[in-house]
Amino acid sequence: MADIASELGMSPANVYRFFPSRDAINESICGRALNEVADIASAIACVNVPAMEKLxxxxxxxxxxxxxxxxxxxxMHDLIVVAMHENWTIIKAHVERMVAILEAVIxxxxxxxxxxxxxAAQAARAVKMAFTPFFHPTLIEHCIRHGEDTEADLHNQIRFILKALGRSG
Known part of the structure:
Protein backbone atom coordinates (compact mmCIF):
# COMPACT_ATOMS: atom_id res chain seq x y z
CA MET A 1 0.00 0.00 0.00
CA ALA A 2 2.92 2.31 0.67
CA ASP A 3 4.00 2.24 -2.98
CA ILE A 4 0.45 2.99 -4.13
CA ALA A 5 0.15 5.84 -1.67
CA SER A 6 3.51 7.22 -2.74
CA GLU A 7 2.52 7.04 -6.41
CA LEU A 8 -0.67 8.95 -5.60
CA GLY A 9 1.14 11.48 -3.41
CA MET A 10 -0.72 10.61 -0.24
CA SER A 11 -0.20 8.70 2.97
CA PRO A 12 -0.91 4.97 3.27
CA ALA A 13 -3.48 5.79 5.96
CA ASN A 14 -5.38 7.90 3.44
CA VAL A 15 -5.43 5.02 0.93
CA TYR A 16 -6.74 2.69 3.66
CA ARG A 17 -9.68 5.07 4.19
CA PHE A 18 -10.95 4.04 0.75
CA PHE A 19 -9.60 0.51 0.35
CA PRO A 20 -9.02 -2.04 3.12
CA SER A 21 -6.33 -3.90 1.15
CA ARG A 22 -4.33 -4.13 -2.05
CA ASP A 23 -6.75 -6.84 -3.20
CA ALA A 24 -9.63 -4.39 -2.82
CA ILE A 25 -7.78 -1.89 -4.99
CA ASN A 26 -7.10 -4.53 -7.63
CA GLU A 27 -10.74 -5.63 -7.60
CA SER A 28 -11.89 -2.03 -7.98
CA ILE A 29 -9.54 -1.44 -10.91
CA CYS A 30 -10.58 -4.71 -12.54
CA GLY A 31 -14.25 -3.82 -12.01
CA ARG A 32 -13.79 -0.50 -13.76
CA ALA A 33 -12.17 -2.22 -16.75
CA LEU A 34 -14.92 -4.83 -16.96
CA ASN A 35 -17.61 -2.17 -16.64
CA GLU A 36 -16.02 -0.34 -19.57
CA VAL A 37 -16.48 -3.44 -21.74
CA ALA A 38 -20.05 -3.98 -20.56
CA ASP A 39 -20.85 -0.30 -21.11
CA ILE A 40 -19.64 -0.59 -24.72
CA ALA A 41 -21.86 -3.63 -25.23
CA SER A 42 -24.82 -1.95 -23.54
CA ALA A 43 -24.48 1.19 -25.65
CA ILE A 44 -24.47 -0.89 -28.84
CA ALA A 45 -27.50 -2.85 -27.61
CA CYS A 46 -29.42 0.45 -27.38
CA VAL A 47 -28.65 1.60 -30.94
CA ASN A 48 -31.66 1.77 -33.26
CA VAL A 49 -30.59 -0.85 -35.83
CA PRO A 50 -31.78 -4.41 -36.49
CA ALA A 51 -30.86 -6.92 -33.79
CA MET A 52 -28.62 -8.92 -36.11
CA GLU A 53 -26.58 -5.79 -36.82
CA LYS A 54 -26.45 -4.98 -33.10
CA LEU A 55 -25.19 -8.45 -32.34
CA MET A 76 -4.86 -4.31 -17.09
CA HIS A 77 -4.90 -7.40 -19.30
CA ASP A 78 -2.75 -9.26 -16.75
CA LEU A 79 -4.99 -8.15 -13.87
CA ILE A 80 -8.08 -9.46 -15.64
CA VAL A 81 -6.30 -12.76 -16.34
CA VAL A 82 -5.50 -13.10 -12.63
CA ALA A 83 -9.10 -12.27 -11.71
CA MET A 84 -10.35 -14.96 -14.07
CA HIS A 85 -7.86 -17.59 -12.87
CA GLU A 86 -8.69 -16.83 -9.24
CA ASN A 87 -12.42 -16.75 -10.00
CA TRP A 88 -13.11 -13.33 -8.46
CA THR A 89 -16.80 -12.64 -7.93
CA ILE A 90 -16.50 -9.55 -10.10
CA ILE A 91 -15.78 -11.83 -13.09
CA LYS A 92 -18.96 -13.82 -12.51
CA ALA A 93 -20.98 -10.59 -12.25
CA HIS A 94 -19.43 -9.31 -15.48
CA VAL A 95 -20.22 -12.52 -17.36
CA GLU A 96 -23.80 -12.40 -16.09
CA ARG A 97 -24.15 -8.78 -17.21
CA MET A 98 -22.78 -9.59 -20.66
CA VAL A 99 -25.14 -12.55 -21.04
CA ALA A 100 -28.06 -10.32 -20.02
CA ILE A 101 -27.09 -7.80 -22.71
CA LEU A 102 -26.84 -10.55 -25.31
CA GLU A 103 -30.18 -11.93 -24.18
CA ALA A 104 -31.86 -8.54 -24.58
CA VAL A 105 -30.55 -8.20 -28.14
CA ILE A 106 -31.59 -11.75 -29.03
CA ALA A 120 -33.45 -16.05 -25.71
CA ALA A 121 -31.69 -16.84 -22.43
CA GLN A 122 -30.44 -20.20 -23.67
CA ALA A 123 -29.36 -18.63 -26.98
CA ALA A 124 -27.48 -15.87 -25.13
CA ARG A 125 -25.56 -18.43 -23.08
CA ALA A 126 -24.72 -20.32 -26.28
CA VAL A 127 -23.50 -17.12 -27.96
CA LYS A 128 -21.34 -16.37 -24.92
CA MET A 129 -19.78 -19.81 -25.12
CA ALA A 130 -19.27 -19.54 -28.89
CA PHE A 131 -17.40 -16.26 -28.45
CA THR A 132 -15.26 -17.24 -25.48
CA PRO A 133 -12.18 -17.60 -27.74
CA PHE A 134 -12.71 -14.01 -28.89
CA PHE A 135 -13.42 -12.54 -25.43
CA HIS A 136 -11.17 -14.46 -23.02
CA PRO A 137 -7.91 -12.55 -22.50
CA THR A 138 -5.71 -15.66 -22.33
CA LEU A 139 -7.18 -17.09 -25.53
CA ILE A 140 -6.84 -13.78 -27.35
CA GLU A 141 -3.20 -13.60 -26.26
CA HIS A 142 -2.62 -17.17 -27.48
CA CYS A 143 -4.07 -16.37 -30.91
CA ILE A 144 -2.02 -13.21 -31.29
CA ARG A 145 1.18 -15.00 -30.24
CA HIS A 146 0.60 -17.66 -32.86
CA GLY A 147 -0.20 -15.18 -35.63
CA GLU A 148 -3.84 -16.18 -35.98
CA ASP A 149 -6.16 -13.80 -37.81
CA THR A 150 -8.69 -13.25 -35.05
CA GLU A 151 -10.66 -10.71 -37.11
CA ALA A 152 -11.37 -13.17 -39.93
CA ASP A 153 -12.24 -15.91 -37.45
CA LEU A 154 -14.46 -13.51 -35.52
CA HIS A 155 -16.43 -12.55 -38.62
CA ASN A 156 -16.81 -16.20 -39.63
CA GLN A 157 -18.11 -17.02 -36.16
CA ILE A 158 -20.55 -14.08 -36.27
CA ARG A 159 -21.94 -15.29 -39.62
CA PHE A 160 -22.28 -18.79 -38.20
CA ILE A 161 -24.09 -17.57 -35.08
CA LEU A 162 -26.46 -15.34 -37.04
CA LYS A 163 -27.42 -18.36 -39.18
CA ALA A 164 -27.81 -20.51 -36.07
CA LEU A 165 -30.14 -17.93 -34.55
CA GLY A 166 -32.24 -18.23 -37.69
CA ARG A 167 -31.43 -14.94 -39.32
CA SER A 168 -34.14 -14.12 -41.80
CA GLY A 169 -33.58 -12.42 -45.14
Missing amino acids: DRLLTAVHRHNKMTLVEERH REGIEEGEFEVED
Whole structure:
Protein backbone atom coordinates (compact mmCIF):
# COMPACT_ATOMS: atom_id res chain seq x y z
CA MET A 1 0.00 0.00 0.00
CA ALA A 2 2.92 2.31 0.67
CA ASP A 3 4.00 2.24 -2.98
CA ILE A 4 0.45 2.99 -4.13
CA ALA A 5 0.15 5.84 -1.67
CA SER A 6 3.51 7.22 -2.74
CA GLU A 7 2.52 7.04 -6.41
CA LEU A 8 -0.67 8.95 -5.60
CA GLY A 9 1.14 11.48 -3.41
CA MET A 10 -0.72 10.61 -0.24
CA SER A 11 -0.20 8.70 2.97
CA PRO A 12 -0.91 4.97 3.27
CA ALA A 13 -3.48 5.79 5.96
CA ASN A 14 -5.38 7.90 3.44
CA VAL A 15 -5.43 5.02 0.93
CA TYR A 16 -6.74 2.69 3.66
CA ARG A 17 -9.68 5.07 4.19
CA PHE A 18 -10.95 4.04 0.75
CA PHE A 19 -9.60 0.51 0.35
CA PRO A 20 -9.02 -2.04 3.12
CA SER A 21 -6.33 -3.90 1.15
CA ARG A 22 -4.33 -4.13 -2.05
CA ASP A 23 -6.75 -6.84 -3.20
CA ALA A 24 -9.63 -4.39 -2.82
CA ILE A 25 -7.78 -1.89 -4.99
CA ASN A 26 -7.10 -4.53 -7.63
CA GLU A 27 -10.74 -5.63 -7.60
CA SER A 28 -11.89 -2.03 -7.98
CA ILE A 29 -9.54 -1.44 -10.91
CA CYS A 30 -10.58 -4.71 -12.54
CA GLY A 31 -14.25 -3.82 -12.01
CA ARG A 32 -13.79 -0.50 -13.76
CA ALA A 33 -12.17 -2.22 -16.75
CA LEU A 34 -14.92 -4.83 -16.96
CA ASN A 35 -17.61 -2.17 -16.64
CA GLU A 36 -16.02 -0.34 -19.57
CA VAL A 37 -16.48 -3.44 -21.74
CA ALA A 38 -20.05 -3.98 -20.56
CA ASP A 39 -20.85 -0.30 -21.11
CA ILE A 40 -19.64 -0.59 -24.72
CA ALA A 41 -21.86 -3.63 -25.23
CA SER A 42 -24.82 -1.95 -23.54
CA ALA A 43 -24.48 1.19 -25.65
CA ILE A 44 -24.47 -0.89 -28.84
CA ALA A 45 -27.50 -2.85 -27.61
CA CYS A 46 -29.42 0.45 -27.38
CA VAL A 47 -28.65 1.60 -30.94
CA ASN A 48 -31.66 1.77 -33.26
CA VAL A 49 -30.59 -0.85 -35.83
CA PRO A 50 -31.78 -4.41 -36.49
CA ALA A 51 -30.86 -6.92 -33.79
CA MET A 52 -28.62 -8.92 -36.11
CA GLU A 53 -26.58 -5.79 -36.82
CA LYS A 54 -26.45 -4.98 -33.10
CA LEU A 55 -25.19 -8.45 -32.34
CA ASP A 56 -22.52 -8.17 -35.03
CA ARG A 57 -21.38 -4.75 -33.78
CA LEU A 58 -21.46 -5.83 -30.13
CA LEU A 59 -19.43 -9.00 -30.61
CA THR A 60 -16.91 -7.20 -32.81
CA ALA A 61 -16.54 -4.27 -30.41
CA VAL A 62 -16.01 -6.46 -27.34
CA HIS A 63 -13.39 -8.55 -29.11
CA ARG A 64 -11.55 -5.50 -30.40
CA HIS A 65 -11.63 -3.84 -26.98
CA ASN A 66 -10.24 -6.93 -25.28
CA LYS A 67 -7.56 -7.27 -27.95
CA MET A 68 -6.65 -3.59 -27.59
CA THR A 69 -6.35 -4.03 -23.82
CA LEU A 70 -3.77 -6.78 -24.39
CA VAL A 71 -1.73 -4.63 -26.73
CA GLU A 72 -2.07 -1.18 -25.17
CA GLU A 73 -2.80 -1.85 -21.48
CA ARG A 74 -0.82 -4.96 -20.65
CA HIS A 75 -1.05 -4.46 -16.88
CA MET A 76 -4.86 -4.31 -17.09
CA HIS A 77 -4.90 -7.40 -19.30
CA ASP A 78 -2.75 -9.26 -16.75
CA LEU A 79 -4.99 -8.15 -13.87
CA ILE A 80 -8.08 -9.46 -15.64
CA VAL A 81 -6.30 -12.76 -16.34
CA VAL A 82 -5.50 -13.10 -12.63
CA ALA A 83 -9.10 -12.27 -11.71
CA MET A 84 -10.35 -14.96 -14.07
CA HIS A 85 -7.86 -17.59 -12.87
CA GLU A 86 -8.69 -16.83 -9.24
CA ASN A 87 -12.42 -16.75 -10.00
CA TRP A 88 -13.11 -13.33 -8.46
CA THR A 89 -16.80 -12.64 -7.93
CA ILE A 90 -16.50 -9.55 -10.10
CA ILE A 91 -15.78 -11.83 -13.09
CA LYS A 92 -18.96 -13.82 -12.51
CA ALA A 93 -20.98 -10.59 -12.25
CA HIS A 94 -19.43 -9.31 -15.48
CA VAL A 95 -20.22 -12.52 -17.36
CA GLU A 96 -23.80 -12.40 -16.09
CA ARG A 97 -24.15 -8.78 -17.21
CA MET A 98 -22.78 -9.59 -20.66
CA VAL A 99 -25.14 -12.55 -21.04
CA ALA A 100 -28.06 -10.32 -20.02
CA ILE A 101 -27.09 -7.80 -22.71
CA LEU A 102 -26.84 -10.55 -25.31
CA GLU A 103 -30.18 -11.93 -24.18
CA ALA A 104 -31.86 -8.54 -24.58
CA VAL A 105 -30.55 -8.20 -28.14
CA ILE A 106 -31.59 -11.75 -29.03
CA ARG A 107 -35.03 -11.26 -27.47
CA GLU A 108 -35.43 -8.11 -29.56
CA GLY A 109 -34.46 -10.08 -32.66
CA ILE A 110 -37.03 -12.74 -31.83
CA GLU A 111 -39.75 -10.12 -31.33
CA GLU A 112 -38.87 -8.45 -34.65
CA GLY A 113 -38.81 -11.76 -36.52
CA GLU A 114 -35.08 -11.63 -37.22
CA PHE A 115 -34.24 -14.65 -35.06
CA GLU A 116 -36.17 -17.89 -34.86
CA VAL A 117 -34.87 -19.34 -31.59
CA GLU A 118 -37.37 -20.10 -28.85
CA ASP A 119 -35.37 -19.34 -25.72
CA ALA A 120 -33.45 -16.05 -25.71
CA ALA A 121 -31.69 -16.84 -22.43
CA GLN A 122 -30.44 -20.20 -23.67
CA ALA A 123 -29.36 -18.63 -26.98
CA ALA A 124 -27.48 -15.87 -25.13
CA ARG A 125 -25.56 -18.43 -23.08
CA ALA A 126 -24.72 -20.32 -26.28
CA VAL A 127 -23.50 -17.12 -27.96
CA LYS A 128 -21.34 -16.37 -24.92
CA MET A 129 -19.78 -19.81 -25.12
CA ALA A 130 -19.27 -19.54 -28.89
CA PHE A 131 -17.40 -16.26 -28.45
CA THR A 132 -15.26 -17.24 -25.48
CA PRO A 133 -12.18 -17.60 -27.74
CA PHE A 134 -12.71 -14.01 -28.89
CA PHE A 135 -13.42 -12.54 -25.43
CA HIS A 136 -11.17 -14.46 -23.02
CA PRO A 137 -7.91 -12.55 -22.50
CA THR A 138 -5.71 -15.66 -22.33
CA LEU A 139 -7.18 -17.09 -25.53
CA ILE A 140 -6.84 -13.78 -27.35
CA GLU A 141 -3.20 -13.60 -26.26
CA HIS A 142 -2.62 -17.17 -27.48
CA CYS A 143 -4.07 -16.37 -30.91
CA ILE A 144 -2.02 -13.21 -31.29
CA ARG A 145 1.18 -15.00 -30.24
CA HIS A 146 0.60 -17.66 -32.86
CA GLY A 147 -0.20 -15.18 -35.63
CA GLU A 148 -3.84 -16.18 -35.98
CA ASP A 149 -6.16 -13.80 -37.81
CA THR A 150 -8.69 -13.25 -35.05
CA GLU A 151 -10.66 -10.71 -37.11
CA ALA A 152 -11.37 -13.17 -39.93
CA ASP A 153 -12.24 -15.91 -37.45
CA LEU A 154 -14.46 -13.51 -35.52
CA HIS A 155 -16.43 -12.55 -38.62
CA ASN A 156 -16.81 -16.20 -39.63
CA GLN A 157 -18.11 -17.02 -36.16
CA ILE A 158 -20.55 -14.08 -36.27
CA ARG A 159 -21.94 -15.29 -39.62
CA PHE A 160 -22.28 -18.79 -38.20
CA ILE A 161 -24.09 -17.57 -35.08
CA LEU A 162 -26.46 -15.34 -37.04
CA LYS A 163 -27.42 -18.36 -39.18
CA ALA A 164 -27.81 -20.51 -36.07
CA LEU A 165 -30.14 -17.93 -34.55
CA GLY A 166 -32.24 -18.23 -37.69
CA ARG A 167 -31.43 -14.94 -39.32
CA SER A 168 -34.14 -14.12 -41.80
CA GLY A 169 -33.58 -12.42 -45.14
